[in-house]
Amino acid sequence: MKRPLIAVSGMNAVDSPGPGVPVLRSLKESDLHPRLIGFAYGTLEPGNFMTDFLENSFLFPYPNAGPGVLLDRIKKIHSDYQMDVIIPTLDSELDNYIAIEHELDQMGIKMVLPGKKELHTRDKTYLSESLKDTEVLLPETRTIQDIASLRQATDEIGFPLFMKGIFYEAFYARNYEEAAGYFYSISAKWGVPVIVQKYISGEECNICALANKGELVGGVVMKKLFLTDKGKAWAGVTIGNEEVKKISTSILKFINWHGGCELEFIIESKTGKMYLLEINPRFPAWVYLATASGQNLPDALVKMALGKSIPSFSSYEVGKVFVRHSWDEIIPMKQIEALTVYGQLVDPKKESSYE
Amino acid sequence: MSIGSLKNLALSDNGFVFDPTTGNTFIFNETALTIVRCLIQEKSKEEIIRFLLEEYEVGAEELERDYSDTMIHLKELGLYQ
Numbered sequence: 001m002k003r004p005l006i007a008v009s010g011m012n013a014v015d016s017p018g019p020g021v022p023v024l025r026s027l028k029e030s031d032l033h034p035r036l037i038g039f040a041y042g043t044l045e046p047g048n049f050m051t052d053f054l055e056n057s058f059l060f061p062y063p064n065a066g067p068g069v070l071l072d073r074i075k076k077i078h079s080d081y082q083m084d085v086i087i088p089t090l091d092s093e094l095d096n097y098i099a100i101e102h103e104l105d106q107m108g109i110k111m112v113l114p115g116k117k118e119l120h121t122r123d124k125t126y127l128s129e130s131l132k133d134t135e136v137l138l139p140e141t142r143t144i145q146d147i148a149s150l151r152q153a154t155d156e157i158g159f160p161l162f163m164k165g166i167f168y169e170a171f172y173a174r175n176y177e178e179a180a181g182y183f184y185s186i187s188a189k190w191g192v193p194v195i196v197q198k199y200i201s202g203e204e205c206n207i208c209a210l211a212n213k214g215e216l217v218g219g220v221v222m223k224k225l226f227l228t229d230k231g232k233a234w235a236g237v238t239i240g241n242e243e244v245k246k247i248s249t250s251i252l253k254f255i256n257w258h259g260g261c262e263l264e265f266i267i268e269s270k271t272g273k274m275y276l277l278e279i280n281p282r283f284p285a286w287v288y289l290a291t292a293s294g295q296n297l298p299d300a301l302v303k304m305a306l307g308k309s310i311p312s313f314s315s316y317e318v319g320k321v322f323v324r325h326s327w328d329e330i331i332p333m334k335q336i337e338a339l340t341v342y343g344q345l346v347d348p349k350k351e352s353s354y355e
Numbered sequence: 356m357s358i359g360s361l362k363n364l365a366l367s368d369n370g371f372v373f374d375p376t377t378g379n380t381f382i383f384n385e386t387a388l389t390i391v392r393c394l395i396q397e398k399s400k401e402e403i404i405r406f407l408l409e410e411y412e413v414g415a416e417e418l419e420r421d422y423s424d425t426m427i428h429l430k431e432l433g434l435y436q
Contacts, residue, residue, distance in 0.1 A: 066403060205378070223378030239362075239378040318375040 010089035011047025022288035067099035165190035218313030220290035
């Protein structure tokens with residue numbers, strides 16, 4: 001049987017890690033025995049050099065270059081590496097991939113992506129509106145386009161609150177001055193709108209899930225045990241919270257989700273009520289915990305893409321812990337040179353030259 | 356009184372306890388661990404005290420106190436309503 005060639009983006013395994021490396025690690029355990037390559041936006045993204053997982057890595061222009069540039073770059077790589085599946089793992093690149101999904105399909109490259117409408121239904125800025133007729137609880141949220149709207153939003157919500165970027169980052173603000181500072185720093189980095197959200201005191205727990213046209217294929221619930229100063233989980237444990245699984249199943253059905261995702265919840269300490277914070281439109285960076293607990297969701301996604309039968313996941317191992325760590329990779333300068341000059345780690349035509 | 360949360364707990368003999376629903380972990384002393392095991396077996400307070408008297412060379416008054424302390428602790432942890 002031909003080994004499928006799968007490309008995975010998100011090689012930025014840094015302090016705010018992308019999901020690419022754990023997706024590759026999961027696929028390394030697939031019974032399809034796929035060949036794996038990585039798509040990166042920077043030479044020094046650590047995943048580029050994890051040659052235990054991938055046989056080559058390629059540099060890409062940033063998503064704001066648009067879908068046409070992305071398609072050209074993929075066509076160039078496809079001439080050397082006939083890809084079967086691409087798994088984009090970053091929020092900011094999904095619009096472009098959805099725009100070129102048909103062209104890639106014509107080239108024989110499959111993806112599992114939500115539709116444009118579904119992607120925006122779960123957008124942080126529309127989520128309250130999208131789920132207003134359901135029983136799902138969401139923290140009070142305002143979406144603002146300019147600093148002039150901040151005062152009214154904070155007056156209505158009250159402090160403390162969270163200031164959130166449209167794609168990434170969230171900051172805890174205790175007063176108007178802090179909120180205004182975060183508005184400027186977030187809008188400078190991620191653009192507008194900026195999201196103002198009520199702070200709920202409680203414990204966070206998330207589910208890493210895969211859905212097929214709204215039907216849950218698999219899902220693993222994790223409680224964060226240790227957070228970085230950016231609020232990223234640096235350690236977590238799988239838990240058997242049936243309520244999270246049940247409500248996630250109904251939300252994904254309601255928004256007709258297709259693909260990998262992460263739903264973030266917070267359970268309010270004083271009331272025990274469960275609030276949905278956001279829905280991330282791709283696997284989380286802790287997806288390998290799901291694999292290690294018995295649900296290899298990236299493998300299932302590839303099988304969905306290739307039209308193969310999807311494994312059925314009825315349970316997973318509860319009490320499995322992940323602890324992330326940092327590690328200094330030592331890289332030959334030739335590899336930096338190759339990525340910088342040629343935009344790829346290995347030239348398949350003269351593979352030995354970059355060793 | 357409900358022991359629903361207790362029934363789900365993963366108990367180790369060394370006192371390490373994992374709640375698979377919330378992900379919380381706890382350390383219980385030997386007496387507390389024994390009381391929790393008895394509660395899971397749906398033993399009454401009187402049965403638990405009698406069992407502890409047979410197991411440990413401690414007076415009934417002290418065991419009554421240990422039982423009360425453990426129950427308060429379990430309620431504080433949200434493991435017993």
